Every structure is written in C-alpha cells, then in structure tokens.
Amino acid sequence: MSLVYQLSHLLGGVMLLCAFSLLSQRRLAAMIMLYQIEAITLSAAAFWQGFAQNADDLYLTGAITLVIKAILLPIGLRQIVLRFGLIRAVETAMPVGLSMILGVGLIGVAVLVVLPITVSSVSLTREDLAISLSIVLLGFLMMTARRNALAQVIGFLSTENGLVLAATGMPGMPFVAELSVALLVLLAFLVVGVFLLRIREHFDTLDLTGLEDIERLGR
Amino acid sequence: MSFLILLARVIGSFAHIALVLAAAPAVIGLVGVLRARLLGRRGPAIWQPYARLRRLLRKDVLTPETATDLFPLWPYVCMAAMVTAAALVPGFCTGLVTAPLSDVITLAGLLALARAATLLAGLETGFGFGGAGAARDLLFSVFVEASLLVLLLTFGLIAHTQTVDGIAEALRASHIGISVSLGFALAAMLAIALTETGRIPADNPAGHLELAMVHEAMLLEYSGGLLALFEYAAMLRLIVWMDLIGTIFLPFGMARAQDVLSWPGGLALWAGKLLVMAVALCLFEVSTAKMRVFRVPEFLGVAMLLGVLSSVFLFVAARIGG
Amino acid sequence: MSFAALGVSLPFAAAILAGLWGTPAQGARLNAVAGGLVFLVTLCVPFGPGAGLIHADGLGMLFGVLTGFVSFTTALSNLGFVRLGEAQLSLRRWRVYHAMCLVLVGATLLGLYADDIGLLWVAVEGATIAATLGVSLARTASALEAAWKYFILAGVGIALALFGTMLVYLAAQPALGPGLPALSFAALSAHAGRLDGALLTLAFVFLLFGYGTKAALVPLHGWLPDAYAEGPAPLTTALSGLMLNVALVAILRFRHLMQANAVAGGGALAPGPFLITLGLASLLLTGFSLPRRRDARRFFGFSSIEHSGIVAFAFGVGGVMAIFGGLLHLVLHTLVKSALFQALTRAAAMRGDASPGQFNFSRLRGLAQSNKFLAWVLAACIFTLAGLPPSGLFASEFIIISQTIQRAPWASLPLGAGLLLCAVAIIRKIGPLLFGAAPARTQAQPAGGAAYLAGMHLALTLGIGFAMPWALYDLLHGIAAGLQ
C-alpha cells in the first residue's frame, strides 16, 4: 500500500469523521469549528493529490479552499452568530440519536453503491469516491435534520466539501471544474449573507419556523 | 279459384268488422243485465247501451271555454284506434284480409294510442279530476305494458309467429292441450284485461265517485256526440279484449274465412264464447271489491311475474318434452 | 468566434451594461435590443454550427432558436410591463432585474450550446443564481421565503448534478482517458458502448436528480410553484420556463448515453423506468394539486410541472416517435406557456397592478368586459394547455399516448388518469375567466402589445401542431432518431 494511498485515505477519513460528528452538534459555534477542520483537511488532501498526480491546478484548488472555505467563510459565519447572539443550542428537527443512526446507514448505502460499481477502476479512486459520496449524503442529512437556517447552510457547505474531495480524487479532471466549484462557494456565501440579513430584518430569529408559518397559510 | 278465396276472405272481413261493431254495445248490455240479476235486481234491458248512444248523438255538444281547439280531436282518434284494433283481432273466423297487419306489437301500439288520446282528453280542460284520472291510468298502463309484452313473448314462443291471426291458426291446428305455462299466461292475461277495460279490481265502471274513478274521470268534460264516441270506444275495448282472450285460449272450432261453409259454426262458437266470458266477468265482478289505487301496481306486478314464469316454464317444458 | 459562442457572450455583455447604467425604461429598451440581436444570432447558428467547447448540434440549434424567439418576445412585452410597474422596485433593483434577465438568457443559450458537460453544469448553475436573485427582488416576506426555498432546493440539485457529472467523467476514463474529451457530449455519445455501464447508471441517477430539480419533476418540484408566484413576471415565469427546457434537454442527452450503453451491452440499466416513474409522479401529483390553487401564476407553475412530467414520460417511453412526440410537446409547451404568462401579466395590469401578489383568479373574472381580444387570447392559451383538439398540444399528446400503448402498455392507465385530472382542473378556470361577473366599474381598455404577441405565439403553436412544414418534421425526426 503506497504512501500516496495511505495518506489520502487518512485525510478522507478525517473529513468523514468531521462530517459525521457535525450531525451530533447542537451548538452553532461547535458546528462552525468542525466545518473549519473539515475545510482544512480538504485543502491538505487537495495539496496531497496535487503532489501525487503532479497536476498544478490541484494546488490552486487547495489554495482557494484554504483561503476561502477554511478562513474567510468561518469568520463570516462567526460574525453572523455574534450579531444575532445565537449562543444557545439550535433546535433539531429529529432526535440526534436517530440522525446518527441514519448517518451510519447512509455511509453503508454509499459503500454498498460505490464499491461493486467501480471494481474496474483504481482502488484509490474507489476509496475516494465512497468517502466523498458519504460526505455528500451526510451533509444532505444535516440539512434535513436541523430547523435553523445557519445549520442548514453549514450542512450545505459540508456537501460542497464532499464534492471538492471527489473532484480532487478524479485523475486528470480538467481545471474548469475547480474554478466552478470555487465560484459556487463564493456566490453561495454572498447570497446566503444577503438572505440572512434580510431574514433578520423580517423575523427576530434565524429559525426557519417563522418561514414555516408562512407556508402553512397556504396559497 | 284464388279469386274466389280472396272474395270470400274480403266478405268475411267485412262481416267480422260489422258484427264486432254491432255486438259491442250488446256485450256491455249483457254484462249489465247479468250483473243486476246476480245482485238480485231486474237490471236494464240488453239493448239499453244502444238507446244511450242514440240519445247522446241527439244532444248538444258543450265545449268548455278553457279547452283548446284540439278538444274534439281526441274522441275521434280514440274511437278510430279502437275500431282498427277491433278489425285486426279475429272474432269468429281466422284468415281475415287484415291478418298480415294484426301484429301483436301493432295491436299493443294501437291500444297505447287509444290510451294516449284518452289521457290527453283528460288533461284538456285543465281541472283537477281529469288530471287525477289520467295520472292513475298512466300508472296502470306502465305495468300493463310490461306484462303484456312478456305475455306476447310466451304466445310468440308457443306459436312461432308474431301475428294474432297466426297464433290462432297455430293453437287451433296443434292440440296444445292444458299446459302449465298457458295456465299462468291465462291468469296474467285476465288481470291485464280487467285493468285495461276498467273493470272491478282496477276501476269501478258503474261507480261515479270522483275520488275513485279512473276512466270516467277523463271523460267528465265531454258531452253529446263526443261522449258517445268515447263510450263506444270503451265498449269496443271490452269486446276486443274478449276476442283476444277467446282466440288465444279457446281457439277450437274457429271458422276459416276461405271456406264459407265453416262460418255458421264459427259464428255460433263466437257468440257462445262471448256469453261464457261475460258470465265469468260478472261472476268475478260480483265476488270482489275495487282495490285501492296503489294496490293495483302490485296486482299487475304479480301478473308480470306470472308472465315471466310462463315463458320460463315453456322453456322447461320444451326441454323436458324432448 | 462561431455564432454559437457569439450568441452566448452577447447577452452576458449586455447584462453587465444593463446592471450598471440606465433608467428602467432605458434598461427595458436595451433588453429588447439585446433580445433582438440574440434572436438573429440564434437564427444564423444553424448555418455555422462550429466545433469545440461551445457548438450547436441539432438539438441545440432547435431549442436555441426557440429560446432566442421567446426571449425576444418576452423582452418586447417587458417594455409594457416596465412602463406600468415603474413604482414597484427601486432604480438599483430595476438594473439588477434587467441584468438578471439577460444573464438568464445567456446561461440558457450556454446550456444548450455547451458540448462540455462541465460547461453545461456551469450554465445551469449561473441561471439558477440569476433566477434566485430575480425571485428575491420584491422585499415581501413571501418573496424572501420563495427565494430561500429556491436557493436551498436548487443548490442541492446542482450539487447532485455536479457529482453526477464527475461520475460520468470517471465512467468515461476507460474509453476516452483523462482530459477534456472525457467531458464532451460528442465524444461520449460516439464511444457510448465502451463506457463503464455500472458507473454510468449511478451517474445517471445523480444527474436525473440534479437536472430533474431544474426540470421540476416530482418529488424535486418544491421550488417551482413559489418561485413562479414571486418576483417580476417576465423574469421569474416566462424566462425561467426556458430553464426547464435546458434541464430536460440535458436529461435527454444523458438518457441517450445510457440507452446507447445499455443497448451496446456496456452493463448500464435501461433509463426508461426511472423517467417514466418521475413523469407519472409529476402528472398525478399536479393532477390533484391543481384544483385548489387560487393564484394564477402558482396554478400555471404547477401546470409547467405537469407538462415537464409528460415530456420526461415521453423520453422514458423511448423509441423514435415517442422522443419526437416529447420534443414536439416541449417546443409547443414553451411557446404556449410564455404566451400565457405575457397575456396574464397584461391582464393583471389591466385589473390594477401586476405585482406578484395580484394574480388571484377572482381578480381576473369576467375579463371580456376589460378587453375582449385579450380575454379570448388568454382563454385560448389556457385551453391549449388542456390538450383538446384545437390546441397544438393534442398532436403531441396523441403521439405520446399512441406510443405508450404500444411500447409500455402498463403505463397508459396512470398516464390517461393524470392527463384527465390535469385537463379538467385547467378547463375549470376558463369559464369564470371569460363569462364570470367582472368586478364593479371595470371599463374597456386597449389590448396592448403583449396580447398581440401572445396571439402570434398561439398561431405559431397551431401551425406547428397541425400544419408542420416538412422541413421542420425532417429536422425533428432526425434529432429524435439520433437520440433514440
């Protein structure tokens, strides 16, 4: 087992661990910290893949991930948390225990689906694909398991991380994809920011229950 | 030779029509006398209905001002329909010139036409009794029509032909004898005949109680010649039903229009049949009372079931008979 | 610089200009001029398809022309909309609105002309962000809620699509090796047989969920009814209708890859059942959701879900004629739906203002008193959606039903039930609209440009539906045979 495989496997495992533990957190600050760790690990994985496949665009992706997703984004998120004073725990839509069990189930599904399919390709990509699919599904579960808008955004960003991990794992993926992923994060943050400010003006809290009442009126 | 036969049949037909038209009031008179005698009264003379018709013809015709100008039309339509029906149903002899016309469905249609004319006459002037009588007569006609068609199926299946004349020929030729299905059919036919001619169980011909009368209510507003037409049509209706029952259930000995020699025998038999049926009618009328209006549908419902049973038993008999 | 690339870059340039300069009226005129130019460019694309990253194949050309035409007529009717709805938004928001209109058109054309599946994904993502900004322009709570719902659901859809795109790239490795060729549709469909079938199936599931969200197939349709009901009408309804086309065309292309692979024995599953299930789900759910809608734009949003469900169903049934029927249905539906929204906006403007909340059916009752021509055009548009003969959609639905009974008989019962439910729910709305009692004191008003544009759209639909010229028939049939 070459060093390349072992190290990328390790970094992938760390990211999966962060994504999984996101499910158990109730306080926003902890979630942001876990997300930051995940982003840092992702940028390390990107650098490592860049070194392994000596493709210089992966280095660029790693740099962008480090600067934007690992540093700027958490700062912005913490600003929002401070401005709205969201120190207390965030209301969850389903019991945490249940979401953990579902998380394990999802990882099982991801593995069940990816491994028989990619029997022909290189074992590294198989491993990488299984982990990134799991992170995407866990991020998705995170979005459906929390009522707080910010928690949903963090789930969404965790899914993005899974995608970027998958992209770095693809040998020779043209650079175009990298740029677009970055573009997505930037704009997403911009739009989300704009939203959150406006949500604050219309409702006193970040909680989505305010929105749910509107929907229940039914039009 | 065939010209002679045709000539005989034409003369036979004219004789038949003349006899039926002449005998109609006599039958009503006979029934009236017999009824009175059974009730221990002397009763009017047999020719009393002739006198009544002649008297009505001489009287003035009063037309109500609220009636429309179709007022005089209905009696003519009703009388014409009944005369045609009388011409079609064979009396003393079969093989009349009108034989191919005498289809059972056409006969049912003509009776329906006469009934429709009477109903419209009832609704003509627009006062309560005409409408009430018409509504009741319509209720009876709904069940009569259903039972009549089922009976016609039985007769059609027995005689394998659809004309009354053909049925008479077939029943006279083959010795059908007493069979269960014909028994049921006779009972059903009698029930229908009594309701159609407005005899006791369905309607009281002699009674004049406004609330109970059915046929007479529709003719209340008519007078003079028009009333005579309606009365005569009612008489014709009785003799047509008698002829119908006679030809189907007592066909033996009916004459054939072609051979003139058999006519006297046929005539005698026909008169005898009318007498027998008149006596039977009077006996039945004296022994029962008039039913409530809404019991008559059940009475006719029983007749319809008997009709269905007769056609089913016919099927069973044909199967067992081999 | 092939015509296709020009067609894509022109709107983006105009968008930047519209975003920074000009009053609302000037922005609308710029929008109209840009729309006209883009329409001309899309018309000449068939004569110079070109090659490389952005070039138009048969499907791209057809829908490119359609997009150009619809965006041009929408821009023209937008002139009236801006003049009447002046006070709704601030100056800065009008500029954002015009910019987003042009960005949406540019992204749609990019999505149609992109041969590279990565570029297609970028186009779809750009269009989503433009539409989200459009929905959030009005500052009401419901607009905000719709925009938030749109952003979250569409964002998730896009993420899944990206994952699917990467899986397709991975599946293409054995046949095409690393680098750009592994992402180009032309190369992929040429070597479809030798792609990795199992991976392609997994990719198709993700792509179906990703682009299915953009095509608003049930259960991914959550965002559409609210997005259609909010924001200025021309942007969020007429133009975003074009977005449905891009998504359905993408699904058709990926379906072709998978079908070719399955036929050539590459190990992929047949794509039919996936699409049929989603199509029927859309048809039946909208069948039951339509009757209770009171807001017109939300009602016709659900109708769009129904029709994209029918098209997905037709692609699922497969076979040349079914695909032909599906494409014909898509073309006709785009024309009718954009005409409908233009006429609807004009009708709402006649009855007060055309701001998002004012499209209740009770406000549009007895339109004949306001303007007879507009009332009959709007009624004709709504009637065409029901699919009864005088409407062009009857021809395409006839083809689809006849192909279904021959190729997938078990699916014809739910299809018939769904079509019946939706058609009944749609024709229920026409009676009150035309012959209902108009609110008090409505006087007659001039029809305005939108009504005549909508009428022209209807005439075109009738012509294509029942008097299709042989040239167009051969083109469509060729495309369908190619993608069979």
Added chain:
Amino acid sequence: MIGLPGQGLHWRVDALSALFLVILIPQVVAGALAGMRGSVAYWVFVAGMVLALAAGDAFTLIFGFELMSAASWLLVVQGDRRPATLYGGVAIFSGACLIPALFLQAGGLAFGLILLGAGAKAGLAPLHSWLPRAHPAPAAGVSAVMSGGMVKVALYVIIRYGFVVFGPAVQPWWGTALIAAGVAPVLIGALRAMLEVELKTMLACSTVEHVGLIAVGLGLALRAKALGDVGLAALGLQAALLCVVAHALFKPLLFIGVGAVKAATGTSSLNWLGGLMRGMPRLGGLMLAGAAGMAALPLGPGFAPEFLLLHAVLASAGGGGILARIGFTALLAALGLSAALALGAGVRLIGIGFLGRPRSLHAAAAEDIGGGTLAGMVLLAGLCVPVALLPGFVLARLAPVIILAVPGTVPPALAYAPLALALLMAVAGGAAWLVLRNAGTRREVAAWQGGFGPAPAWLPFGDPATQPSATGFAEPVWRAIGLGILGPGQVDPGEALVLAPLARINTRAARVAERIRRATVRQRLAFVFGALVAALMLLGLVQGR
C-alpha cells in the same frame, strides 16, 4: 401537410358514415335557423362532427371527436357554467379511452375501452347521469344538435369498431355487454323523463332512453352476428339504425320547440306553463308531432324502431339457454315499462305544457313562433312524415349500411304497414264524423270549477292551483317506481354509484396533495433526500446481483 405531423388527415366516406352524415344535415340546418347562425363555436362543433364521421384513419377520427367535444364544451360554458366542467371531464375521459383502444389489436380489451369511451360520450350505462345535467345548458339549437347529432357520432364509433373494424374478432359477450350498457339508461332515462319538471332536462333524459334503445338494438345484432344468426343481426341493426334516424329528427324538433317556449314565456319549467296551444297553435302542432315520436305512438316516427326492436328481442329470446331466456324476458319487461313511461312523458309534455289552462301570465301571453325557428321545425317535422308513414322505404335506404356491417345478410321485410293502419283509422274517423255532423249544435260554456270557488280577479284564466301540476301528474308513478330506483332525493343511480364516489376520492387525494404542497423547506428536502437514497439502494440491489 395539415394534420398529425408526418401523417396528415385521411378521409373515407362509406355507406355507414354517409348515413350518419345525411342525418346530420337537417338538424344542423334547423339548429342554424334557430339562431345559431352567427356562433363560430357552433360551426366548429359541426365541423368536428363531420370530420369524425368522414375520418379515414384513427387520428382524424379522434381529432374530429375531440374537436366536437371541445367546441360543444365552449357552447355549454356560454350557456351555464355549473355542468361545464363535468361535461369537459367526460369528453376528455372518452378521448382518453378511445385513443389507446384504436392502437390495441382487435379484441375484448379494445372493444371494452371503446364501449367505455364512446359509451360515456353517448350516455350508456356507467356514465350516463352527466347527460341530463349538461345537454340543457347551452342554447336550444345547440342542445338539439348535441342530442340529435353528437350522441349519434359516439354511437357511430361503436358501430364502426364493433361491426366493421373488429368485425371478424367479434364475441357474443360483446353483444351482451352492449345490451347491459343499454338497458340501464333505457329504464332510468324513461323514468327520469317522466319525473323531470324542467323541459330541457326531460328531453335530455329521453335522449338517454333512446340511446339505450339503440344500444340494446346494436347489442342484439352484435350477439346474433357472433352466434352466426345473420337474419336476427340484420333485424337488430335495422331497429338500431331506424331509431338513430327517427331520433335524429324528432328530438331536435322538440329541443328547438322547447327553446321557442323558453324564448316566448321566459321559463321552460312545466309547472309554470300550460295552455300554450291557444297562444302558440303552430308550435303546439309541431310539438305534438315531436311528442308522438318521443312517445313511440303508432303512425308516429318513433313506433317503427320500437316495433323492430321488440321483434328483435322476441326473436332472440327464442334461442339460447335458460339464462338467456330469463335475461331476455326481463329485458322485454324493462322495454315495456320504459315504453309506457316514454308515452307518459310525451303525454305529460303535451297535456301539462300545451293543453289545459295557463299557470302563469307569461304562458297566457305567449305569441306564436315565426321566422327561422318555425322554418327549422317545419323542416324537421316534414322529414318525420316519411319516416313515420313509409318506414319500409327508409329501411330500403339503410340496406347497404346493414350489409356493410353484417356481411352476407338479407335485411328482413317490415311487418308494420302504417299506411294501411292510417287508412283504416281514416275510414273509421270519417264515418264517425259523418254520423256526428248533423248531431246537436255546438255551444261554448263555462266548465264546472271542480267544486272550487270562483278564481280571484287578477287570475283571469282561473286559479292554477286547481289544475294538476307536472309534479302532481307524475306523483303516482314516482311513488310506485321512482322511489325504488331513484331514492328519496330523486338522485340518478349513475350519479350516486359512479360520480359521487369518484368525487369523494378526488377530494381525499386533493387533501393529501395539499399537505404535500404545504410542506416546509426542510420537509421538501426530506422528500428529495428520501427519493435519492431509495434510488441508490435500489441501484445497489440491482447492481449487486
């Protein structure tokens, strides 16, 4: 090319479609004369019918069929919006049934679908209760052509596919199914025609009854053809086609007449009419001719088809097993019942509506019809005469159609000679007239009030309450039969057993869909996520194997 892209429209007119096109002409002309000249939707409606009848291939037939439905839906919407959606729903349902049926190969399922689809449009058993609600809605001229023409186009589709296209593959149960689908509308239609107070609804119910009669005739013919008895098949077909021709003449006549009544008196409810014969003699005479047809009285246009149908049933009751015997006997009883009810409806229409005393000032002051309406009605009544008095001649014209539908048969001769009957009745009537001519004089007197006091001054034509009302006239039949079949609320069994349950299911499903629509953002994400995971697990299982 015009028509389906790639195929276009194809025309083909054979004996069958020629017959139905010919019977379309008089009622379309009458409808146009009765005030529908200017309406575009009316002419599109007629064009749809012509297209459906002259269609050569499946698409043209369905296109014409649905164009006819769409145009008539628009006319119904212009008339009265309440039944319009139900009418549109049935029209689309029939299209949805017919399109698949035409592409299946000839067999039981295809014929079943055609029976369901075309039967729904014609008003046969399962879906007949919408017809009395939708046909009265539009203007009189349109209802006339809808009842006279559109219903016939639906029956044409059944004949075209039952006899001609699926000809060789016919089975006896097809005929039995068609009879069963026909006998229920006959009974329910006749009963409701007798009980309805609104004239147009009554005529629509009578249409349901006549469609049932035609279906029974076709069913008998189909069953006989499947069993090989070609003569009986021809008899049944003669009955059905003659009923089609007769109904296509007298029903539009009645509908246009009722339209004229509504125009003259402002109402078409029988309880507000009466004595119209005095104010509108021309209309009264024409309506009398039409009612004679509806009531199937001898010498009227309606009797010959009834005559042939009853003979067909009598003949087919002869053959077959015990079940067939019981079935046909019951069918005969039902036909007899509904013939009498139809007679009652005709008598009630003329007796309550046109005879007697006016029940409202409008009925008293009604002026007679003229111009287009009169011309249209005279045209239709004029065409009724040959059908009434020369049915043999009309049947001879129908022979090629019958030979097309049942190959290798010789249409039997007709045993009903209306001219001879008319002669006999004329002789009898003439004799009676001669006898009565010099009888007493004729005087006009005030009729006996029936025991009621004199009417108040403001009721010059007497108190309407002392006159039998339409509901009162039908009350005995209602108590004896109506209560049993229709139930206390006078609800059509088709409504209670078919349409109401469907409406309940639709509401329940709409409530579920409403809950889905009101889901919050998080719940919608859960839908998407659940679907994705389900798809992945499905994929894993399928790929894993």
